[in-house]
Amino acid sequence: xxxxxxxxxxxxxxxxxxxxxxxxxxxxxxxxxxxxxxxxxxxxxxxxxxxxxxxxxxxxxxxxxxxxxxxxxxxxxxxxxxxxxxxxxxxxxxxxxxxxxxxxxxxxxxxxxxxxxxxxxxxxxxxxxxxxxxxxxxxxxxxxxxxxxxxxxxxxxxxxxxxxxxxxxxxxxxxxxxxxxxxxxxxxxxxxxxxxxxxxxxxxxxxxxxxxxxxxxxxxxxxxxxxxxxxxxxxxxxxxxxxxxxxxxxxxxxxxxxxxxxxxxxxxxxxxxxxxxxxxxxxx
Numbered sequence: 001x002x003x004x005x006x007x008x009x010x011x012x013x014x015x016x017x018x019x020x021x022x023x024x025x026x027x028x029x030x031x032x033x034x035x036x037x038x039x040x041x042x043x044x045x046x047x048x049x050x051x052x053x054x055x056x057x058x059x060x061x062x063x064x065x066x067x068x069x070x071x072x073x074x075x076x077x078x079x080x081x082x083x084x085x086x087x088x089x090x091x092x093x094x095x096x097x098x099x100x101x102x103x104x105x106x107x108x109x110x111x112x113x114x115x116x117x118x119x120x121x122x123x124x125x126x127x128x129x130x131x132x133x134x135x136x137x138x139x140x141x142x143x144x145x146x147x148x149x150x151x152x153x154x155x156x157x158x159x160x161x162x163x164x165x166x167x168x169x170x171x172x173x174x175x176x177x178x179x180x181x182x183x184x185x186x187x188x189x190x191x192x193x194x195x196x197x198x199x200x201x202x203x204x205x206x207x208x209x210x211x212x213x214x215x216x217x218x219x220x221x222x223x224x225x226x227x228x229x230x231x232x233x234x235x236x237x238x239x240x241x242x243x244x245x246x247x248x249x250x251x252x253x254x255x256x257x258x259x260x261x262x263x264x265x266x267x268x269x270x271x272x273x274x275x276x277x278x279x280x281x282x283x284x
Contacts, residue, residue: 016029016057022161024038025138026039027207027217028058028061030050031054031081032050032084033076033167033209034165034208034217035047036074038161040136042066042068045070045072046072046089047156048082048083049088050081050082050085051081051085053085054085055089056088069092070092070094073095073097074140074154074156074165075098076102076153076154076156077102077105077167077168078109078150079168086120095123096124097131097142098124098125098154099127099144099152099153101151102152106122107119129143129144139159141157146188147185148184149168149179149189150183151183153167154167162201163206166196166207166208168209169193169209170209172211172217173211173215174215175265175266176210176230176231178276186234187279190228190235193224193231202221205218206221212264226263230261230264233259233261235276235280237259237260238251238273238280242281251273
């Protein structure tokens with residue numbers, strides 16, 4: 001049983017808040033990429049961990065209901081705002097899983113920062129299209145569909161609750177980070193979103209990694225379609241600009257939104273332009 005509404009209303013830490021969705025699954029927001037959770041008195045699953053203080057805040061909340069080790073910790077990808085809090089769960093996780101590429105990226109970045117001692121790396125990885133586990137009465141499947149935001153992103157499907165944590169495969173109306181240093185590919189990202197729309201049904205609730213101010217970090221297929229539209233329009237815009245002989249510096253100095261996708265806003269449009277230029281002009 002999940003905590004009561006009264007308890008959920010009272011267990012706030014700074015900006016952190018628990019958001020139950022259905023069948024004991026929900027999400028936690030504070031600072032960094034959105035955390036997913038499954039919580040009962042007998043079982044506990046966490047998807048992504050933000051940063052150490054936020055992970056510790058979440059753990060304090062979870063311990064109000066469940067003082068057992070985590071059945072499962074999942075990292076949707078390696079970025080620090082999704083994995084820095086892993087260390088808060090050291091020694092209390094039965095299985096910690098990510099795609100092999102995510103593991104490789106996390107280890108590489110930590111070594112480059114001389115910070116490997118402060119990381120908790122997954123103890124379980126996979127390289128195929130899916131990995132599954134049963135936790136209590138919930139079936140959890142990780143789906144991998146190739147490079148997108150990075151080369152190691154997974155979608156985490158709580159099958160009985162019919163909730164999918166998309167990690168940073170979904171930025172809701174916020175300019176995305178497209179990490180070319182970790183194998184990102186915009187064209188395939190479009191295909192990943194298309195696959196997600198076909199794989200999951202119309203009742204699926206999607207949890208997003210990030211959202212712009214005023215937009216939720218959860219939604220439905222229409223939000224996936226909208227983000228797919230943003231990425232497709234980004235590539236189309238860059239293709240046209242390159243054919244017209246425009247330089248990347250010219251574009252970054254003048255472009256404030258992507259034609260055909262005006263809802264996408266924020267401070268990061270230059271990152272989209274950089275990544276699209278690399279993909280189209282430099283073939284990266």
